[in-house]
Amino acid sequence: MTRDSEDAAADAAIHTEALRKTYVTPRGEVPAVHGLDLTVRRGEFFGLLGPNGAGKSTTMGMLTTRVLPTGGTARVAGFDVRRRQIDVKRRIGVVTQANTMDRAVTIRQGLEYRGRYFGLTTRQARQRAAELLDRFQLGEVADAMDDHVSGGQSKRAMVARALIHRPEVLFLDEPTAAIDPQARNGLWELLRELNAGGQTILLTTHYLQEAQELCGRIAIVDRGTLLTCDTVAGITEASGADTVLTLTFDGPAEPTVERTLKLDGVRRAEAEGTELRVYAAKGEGLLGELIVVGADHGLAVRNAATLPPSLETAFLNLTGREYREQ
Numbered sequence: 359m360t361r362d363s364e365d366a367a368a369d370a371a372i373h374t375e376a377l378r379k380t381y382v383t384p385r386g387e388v389p390a391v392h393g394l395d396l397t398v399r400r401g402e403f404f405g406l407l408g409p410n411g412a413g414k415s416t417t418m419g420m421l422t423t424r425v426l427p428t429g430g431t432a433r434v435a436g437f438d439v440r441r442r443q444i445d446v447k448r449r450i451g452v453v454t455q456a457n458t459m460d461r462a463v464t465i466r467q468g469l470e471y472r473g474r475y476f477g478l479t480t481r482q483a484r485q486r487a488a489e490l491l492d493r494f495q496l497g498e499v500a501d502a503m504d505d506h507v508s509g510g511q512s513k514r515a516m517v518a519r520a521l522i523h524r525p526e527v528l529f530l531d532e533p534t535a536a537i538d539p540q541a542r543n544g545l546w547e548l549l550r551e552l553n554a555g556g557q558t559i560l561l562t563t564h565y566l567q568e569a570q571e572l573c574g575r576i577a578i579v580d581r582g583t584l585l586t587c588d589t590v591a592g593i594t595e596a597s598g599a600d601t602v603l604t605l606t607f608d609g610p611a612e613p614t615v616e617r618t619l620k621l622d623g624v625r626r627a628e629a630e631g632t633e634l635r636v637y638a639a640k641g642e643g644l645l646g647e648l649i650v651v652g653a654d655h656g657l658a659v660r661n662a663a664t665l666p667p668s669l670e671t672a673f674l675n676l677t678g679r680e681y682r683e684q
């Protein structure tokens with residue numbers, strides 16, 4: 359590392375250079391993460407976004423010292439994840455993708471034990487647990503066992519537990535994957551408040567909307583490689599992400615494709631059944647023209663939707679593939 363990048367690494371919440379993980383399995387080598395350069399500043403709400411198998415959990419595993427890198431470097435809160443594991447562990451809170459709540463104790467006890475583990479006195483642990491239970495609206499279920507509470511409550515309890523020792527960096531791996539929309543919105547609200555209070559958060563998700571709603575900056579990863587890293591606006595602009603218009607006609611859309619492709623600003627047009635999908639450099643005025651094209655073919659528009667440049671259209675531009683959430 360150069361002097362400058364060393365300073366940046368020490369000051370950043372997370373800093374990786376050429377970070378790599380190749381799993382060795384009986385069926386051969388799996389290159390899960392190959393050469394990741396990332397910097398997350400203190401106070402950021404940062405999203406690691408990518409489809410299934412992109413390498414998000416592996417990256418998180420390396421940053422939280424649970425997975426040993428096979429190459430490159432990573433520092434969290436200024437400490438090398440390989441050489442200073444204990445220093446890193448003390449400064450991070452982790453919510454893994456799988457449920458890791460202890461089924462043999464109540465939620466309150468789980469929080470208190472974790473506090474004791476991190477060196478709080480019994481009294482401090484009790485106080486901090488009570489404070490977090492209240493803040494995360496877990497008062498009602500505080501004395502229940504984890505398998506007697508809802509998925510959303512269980513997730514909130516995991517986040518509360520991860521915060522017991524006031525970590526510098528909070529890691530969340532797909533926090534809303536298995537919970538209902540209402541619980542998800544509640545969790546989003548809590549996470550926003552935490553970040554507004556200065557908490558650095560790294561969140562992995564395969565939901566575009568989640569990354570878009572919560573994160574100041576986003577890294578999009580796919581097949582172990584970083585595609586781009588910026589704000590949502592920066593990503594959509596830089597990738598030349600198109601506006602996507604979808605029109606549903608009252609008959610087959612295929613005959614309209616040829617003329618649509620000749621319209622100003624249209625990059626691509628596809629017909630499927632009665633649906634016409636148009637990728638355009640800009641959306642303004644185009645809908646009217648498409649309606650005319652339809653009418654000239656004796657078709658009326660039943661439905662029309664305009665998708666402005668978004669992470670979805672950016673992913674399509676970067677990979678040539680549609681982003682699939684499941």
Ligand SMILES: Nc1ncnc2c1ncn2[C@@H]1O[C@H](COP(=O)(O)OP(=O)(O)OP(=O)(O)O)[C@@H](O)[C@H]1O
Binds near residue numbers: 381389411414415
């Ligand atoms: N312990 C392991 N041993 C071998 N291969 C693994 C292991 N863990 C993950 N992989 C493989 O590494 C790749 C990346 O997996 P990873 O779990 O990091 O992806 P992910 O982005 O978190 O996916 P998801 O959205 O499904 O959680 C996948 O091909 C996966 O099968």
Ligand SMILES: [Mg+2]
Binds near residue numbers: 414455532
């Ligand atoms: Mg994962």
